[in-house]
Amino acid sequence: MGRYLLKRLWHTVYVVVGISMISFFFIHLSGDPVMLMLPPDATMAEVETLREQLGFNDPIYVQYWRFASRAVQGDLGSSLYFRVPAVNLILERLPASLELAGAAMLIALAISIPLGIISAVKRGSLWDLSSMLGALFGLSMPHFWLGIMLILLFSVTLGWLPTSGRGSLAQLVMPSLALGLSLMAMFARLTRSVMLEVLSQDYVRTARAKGLKERLVIGKHALKNALIPLVTVAGMQFGFLIGGTVIIETVFAWPGVGRLVVQAIFSRDYPLVQATVLVLAVLFVLVNLLTDLIYLYLDPQISYLEEK
Amino acid sequence: MKKRRLAWILGLALTAALAAGPAPAAQDTLVVVQEAEPVGLDIMQSSIQTTMSVGYNIHETLLKPTEQAGVLPGLAEKWEKLDDLTWKFTLVKDATFHNGEPINAAAVKFSFERIMSDALKSPHRGKLTSFKEVKVIDERTFTISLAQPYAPGLYMLAQYLFIVPPGYVQKVGDAEYNLNPVGSGPYKLDKWVKGQEIVMSAYDKYYGPKPAYKKLIFKGVPEEASRIAALLTGEAHVISGVPVHQRKRILDSGKAYLTDQMGSMNYLGLNTYEKPFSDVRVRQALNHAVNRPLINKALFNDKAILCAGPISPRTLGADPGLKPYEYSPEKAKKLLAEAGYPKGFETRLAFSPYMPQVQEQAEAIAADLAKVGVQVKLESFERAVMWDRYKNKQHMMFIYFWDDAPEPDRYMYSLFHSKSRDYYYKNETVDQLLDKGRSTMDPAARVKVYNELDRFLYQDAPWVYLYVIPEVYAVANSVDYKGLRDGYLIMNTAKPKK
Numbered sequence: 001m002g003r004y005l006l007k008r009l010w011h012t013v014y015v016v017v018g019i020s021m022i023s024f025f026f027i028h029l030s031g032d033p034v035m036l037m038l039p040p041d042a043t044m045a046e047v048e049t050l051r052e053q054l055g056f057n058d059p060i061y062v063q064y065w066r067f068a069s070r071a072v073q074g075d076l077g078s079s080l081y082f083r084v085p086a087v088n089l090i091l092e093r094l095p096a097s098l099e100l101a102g103a104a105m106l107i108a109l110a111i112s113i114p115l116g117i118i119s120a121v122k123r124g125s126l127w128d129l130s131s132m133l134g135a136l137f138g139l140s141m142p143h144f145w146l147g148i149m150l151i152l153l154f155s156v157t158l159g160w161l162p163t164s165g166r167g168s169l170a171q172l173v174m175p176s177l178a179l180g181l182s183l184m185a186m187f188a189r190l191t192r193s194v195m196l197e198v199l200s201q202d203y204v205r206t207a208r209a210k211g212l213k214e215r216l217v218i219g220k221h222a223l224k225n226a227l228i229p230l231v232t233v234a235g236m237q238f239g240f241l242i243g244g245t246v247i248i249e250t251v252f253a254w255p256g257v258g259r260l261v262v263q264a265i266f267s268r269d270y271p272l273v274q275a276t277v278l279v280l281a282v283l284f285v286l287v288n289l290l291t292d293l294i295y296l297y298l299d300p301q302i303s304y305l306e307e308k
Numbered sequence: 309m310k311k312r313r314l315a316w317i318l319g320l321a322l323t324a325a326l327a328a329g330p331a332p333a334a335q336d337t338l339v340v341v342q343e344a345e346p347v348g349l350d351i352m353q354s355s356i357q358t359t360m361s362v363g364y365n366i367h368e369t370l371l372k373p374t375e376q377a378g379v380l381p382g383l384a385e386k387w388e389k390l391d392d393l394t395w396k397f398t399l400v401k402d403a404t405f406h407n408g409e410p411i412n413a414a415a416v417k418f419s420f421e422r423i424m425s426d427a428l429k430s431p432h433r434g435k436l437t438s439f440k441e442v443k444v445i446d447e448r449t450f451t452i453s454l455a456q457p458y459a460p461g462l463y464m465l466a467q468y469l470f471i472v473p474p475g476y477v478q479k480v481g482d483a484e485y486n487l488n489p490v491g492s493g494p495y496k497l498d499k500w501v502k503g504q505e506i507v508m509s510a511y512d513k514y515y516g517p518k519p520a521y522k523k524l525i526f527k528g529v530p531e532e533a534s535r536i537a538a539l540l541t542g543e544a545h546v547i548s549g550v551p552v553h554q555r556k557r558i559l560d561s562g563k564a565y566l567t568d569q570m571g572s573m574n575y576l577g578l579n580t581y582e583k584p585f586s587d588v589r590v591r592q593a594l595n596h597a598v599n600r601p602l603i604n605k606a607l608f609n610d611k612a613i614l615c616a617g618p619i620s621p622r623t624l625g626a627d628p629g630l631k632p633y634e635y636s637p638e639k640a641k642k643l644l645a646e647a648g649y650p651k652g653f654e655t656r657l658a659f660s661p662y663m664p665q666v667q668e669q670a671e672a673i674a675a676d677l678a679k680v681g682v683q684v685k686l687e688s689f690e691r692a693v694m695w696d697r698y699k700n701k702q703h704m705m706f707i708y709f710w711d712d713a714p715e716p717d718r719y720m721y722s723l724f725h726s727k728s729r730d731y732y733y734k735n736e737t738v739d740q741l742l743d744k745g746r747s748t749m750d751p752a753a754r755v756k757v758y759n760e761l762d763r764f765l766y767q768d769a770p771w772v773y774l775y776v777i778p779e780v781y782a783v784a785n786s787v788d789y790k791g792l793r794d795g796y797l798i799m800n801t802a803k804p805k806k
Contacts, residue, residue: 035695038355038431043728044699046434053429081347081354083486092502151537163537164529167504253529255345255503263344266662268692 008292012285016278020071023277024064024270032056033080033268054080067274076278077271079264086275090257094279096166097256100248101241103176105234108183113230115184116191120199121218131188138185147178147251164253175252179245183237190233194226201225228298235291239284243276335804338521338787340797341535341544345528348486349500351470352423355431358548361797362506362526363470366406367491370397370416371466375793377624377714379466383411383492383515392457392749399448403515405473406496413450417442418474420452428482432468435718439465457747459754460717467794494519494800520803536782539564545784548797551664552608558782566780570795571613572709573620574663576673576772579704580733584653591769593643595633597680598772602635603672607665612775617766619720620712620776622793625745625758630766632773640680652681657705659686660694664777666707673707673772701731705772712776714793716758717746724765733770 034051035042051057055066070077076086115135119128154161154174165171198204199222207217246258257276264272342358351363371379371387384397403411420442423430438458443451454461476490489497494516495508508524527544529535532551538544540561550558550566558564578585578594585591604612613621616630644652657674659666667688674684684705689697697703710719725742726734741761748754766773781791789802 032696033692035699036692038434042431042434043722050429053426079347081356083348083353084483096503148531148533151534155541156537159541163541163543164531164534165504165527167501251531251534253527253531253534259530266691 005289008289012282015285016281019281020068020274020278021064024067024274025060027265027268027270027273028060028063033270036267037080067271071274071278076275079272080269081267082269082272086272087279089260089272090276090279093255093257093260094242096254097242097245097258099166099172100175100179100245100254100256101238103172104179104183104241104245105238107176107180108187109234112184112187113191116188117195117218117223119188119192120195123196128192132192135185135188138181139189141182143178143182143247144251146181147174147248150174150178151251164251166254171252175248175254178251179241179248186237187230187234190230191226194229195222198222198226224298228295231291231294231298235287235294239287242283242287243280336521337523337525338546338799338802339525339527339544340546340799341527341529341538341548342797343528343530343532343535343549345503346506346526349489349497349506350472350482350486351489351491352428352430352432352472353482353486357795358528361548363489363491364493364796364798365495365508365524365526365800366489366493366497367470367472368493369466369469369471370399371462373463373466373714373794375714377460377463377716379462382466383471387462389749390451393454394451395453395462396445396449396451399450400515401448403492404513405476405490405492406511407473407476407490409473409475409490410447411471411492412447413442413444415471415474416450416469417444418477419471420469422472422477423469435464435468457749459746459749459751460715463715464718495524517800519800521799524799526797539782539784542784545787546789546797546799546802547782548779550780550782552611552777555780555782556609562785564782564784566782567789567791568793569779569781569791570793571620571622571712571776571778572663573615573712573776574669574707574709574774575615575618576657576774577703577706577708577732578770578772579701580770581701582704584647584649584655585704587647588768589643589647590649591772592633592767593640593647593680594677594682594772595769596636596643597640597682598673598676598774599635600632600775603669604775606672607668608775608777612777614775615773617762617773618724618771619716619758619762620710622712622714622776623716624714625716625755625762627759627762627766629759630762637680644680644682649681652683654683654685655704657684657686657707658689658694658697658703659707660689660691662691663707663709669774670707699729699731703732707774711795713795717742720758720761721746724770735768735770737764738768 032051034047034054034056038046038050055063067077078084079086079089082089115131119131122128151163151174155163161173162171204217204222207221243257243261245256246262248254249256249259257280261273261276264276342361344358346359346362347354347356348359349363349366351360351367354360368383370384371382373379383399383403385400387395387397390396399411399413405411420439422428423436424433438454438456438461440453440455445451452465471492473490477485480488487500494511494514496511498507498509500506504527506526510519510522529538532549532554535544535547535549536554536558539547539558540563555566558566578591580586580591600614604610604614614632615621616632617627619626644650657670659670661667670686674686677684698706710723713719721742722728724733724738726739738761741757741764745754745757745761748757781797783789786805787802788805792798
């Protein structure tokens, strides 16, 4: 087990080096930030001076080497705009991202799993039909539109919730709901289809034949097996949510990492883009690792020890 | 069991959340919501407008700029011109920074040297390069000298020479100062909760009139619909970044009004180094071909101000005698035929979607040009790519904008002087007039120089002149606030409406 973990962590190094190179070269190829950093009326002499000072006149491989050699010492550079270490900026925003992703995931799982199970058990019923139709709606609604509709309903019309920002629980409700709704739809459909498959398996029939209560058959025997694909998808989604909720962050002024990296990309804030991409990549890999470990719990037949 | 507990927790959370509701701001607190949170709080270190708006409440300059490109007393109560290259200033008595440090001539000298230093990489440095040095005479008096005569000098000092406390800056360093600045403005910083808000309170020893609101809070909300919702629910008193198509909705709500600020002057640049735009007749033809009044009506509810020449009608030096090119496809066709393009030609038009409503403008312009035979291929570029192609002279036609700031020198010099950005246009007469405008110290004579420049460029038409789209702030009815033409949200003039 320990060896497996070490191997997986070693893979992270490959991923991180690969990603850092790709993001570094792509962002550098798409224009430099100096013109954007200076006011529009800056003269060319000012632009050139700043470019020289920031080292952007050096060949790109020299710039990458400079970045990489500092990065291995733990220095990911300072943001060109915020003028503070990029890592600090990310760490300031990471809790907000984790909070939002966690809340959305919680809402989605808490509602979708029971919904999916009931739909599967009562297949073809009105309940099944309406909940799956609801899920289809949830999947089709764009985040952006849903977010604004929630604001209009709960803040402007009803006056129950604050429009945006972070700090109180009230401010978490709408963004996590907007984000959770499409996840909920996806998970509910997935739970239903996996449950349907599992319920037709021999061991379920055996369990029923043994005279076990239906609640136990579904809740213990069927569900545990059905959870494996769900955990995979939820794990991937969680990894994605940490950095990929930029639209919801924009609508609700949520100070997360997603918006930070998009701003950084648009303003060509190289150090910040690099640092965010690296941190997000590491997180994504770790979440995936965690997902794989949850498999072990769910299905003891899965073993990583025998992997060659 | 576990599931039941989870349901309980969720239920409780929702109840708590709902009970909280949106909190309308307290009576003595003013909440301003901009498009973005500042990137830092040291106003010397950033030229981003949303950042500077916050900074201007904490920091101050020697003088206050006016909307007519003039100046009024600020930290300097009086000043006199000793000669064309030297001004002598006297500071107000007993003014202090928020930490109690005195505002004296040494602080001014320190501030000037800091903004000009290589280490700080201040984006404002370029605006002050005409200034040579600050000499301390005594505690309250000092001189500022120029390397060469520079007519907009006082205005530039008023906008960009921020005075900072030497003791504190040297003690904490530039990075920390960017997080916890100490200025001399009407508000002092209480705290900056990153990603949430910047809280300031009125400085009780401020030398000028005390602000009406004791607390001032700035927030950043990037989405326009959310900003407007915050205004309508009472969470925000003043919001910036109000797009043209949302203005009616705000007014119709009966909860807020609009106040003018700076506008953006949009223009269609032409590559005069390449055929067919090297021919002035083609450039004039294009000016006749674009139906500005119709674009104004369709896209800007007739609120845009049509431009005749390159100097915005609201900027010092615009020639009041000039009228915008008449919309006349016939004249355009005639001019194109004279230039040897009776059937028109094909060309490209670049724009960048970060500018509001730019796609619609580009399409309207392309449709107008098609009517005179000019077939335009539209090219949309991401902001940095657009810049890159701009400076590499890869555009043929491009839509860009400029702030219609009160003072003409910086932008006209920067855009049209061949020593600045000689990318798409160069003209000796223009260079001479720009140099003259910069060095003519008599204000009336200076206006005449820019009038002449405006007329010359109207004729030579290196751009298709478009329009100024006035920007507005939306202000809650409970607050009395008038926006400033410099575009910054300086809030000490805001007061509760009786």
